[in-house]
Amino acid sequence: MSxxxxxxxxxxxxxxSKHVGTGHADTNKxxxxxxQHRDTYASIIGHNTLLAYASVAENESMGRKKFExxxxxxxxCGLPVPRDD
Numbered sequence: 251m252s253x254x255x256x257x258x259x260x261x262x263x264x265x266x267s268k269h270v271g272t273g274h275a276d277t278n279k280x281x282x283x284x285x286q287h288r289d290t291y292a293s294i295i296g297h298n299t300l301l302a303y304a305s306v307a308e309n310e311s312m313g314r315k316k317f318e319x320x321x322x323x324x325x326x327c328g329l330p331v332p333r334d335d
Contacts, residue, residue, distance in 0.1 A: 280331045287326035291319045 294300045295316055305315040 278333065280327065284327050288323050291323050291326065295319050
């Protein structure tokens with residue numbers, strides 16, 4: 251392996267250890283999708299214009315919509331899939 255490839259791998263490992271949502275070698279499809287859903291909900295909650303858009307689209311108050319999204323962040327994709335270890 252060349253030194254450039256090793257440097258890229260070292261940077262990737264550093265990024266993955268620093269940011270949970272970036273995944274790692276053992277991340278399965280379920281964990282990846284859960285991270286995507288949580289990031290999306292967090293982004294919508296954090297941007298008032300997106301939250302207002304979602305609340306108007308579903309004819310609910312912004313507070314109710316924010317509450318629902320925070321609750322969905324607990325298990326956005328249902329129960330976890332058992333892992334083969």
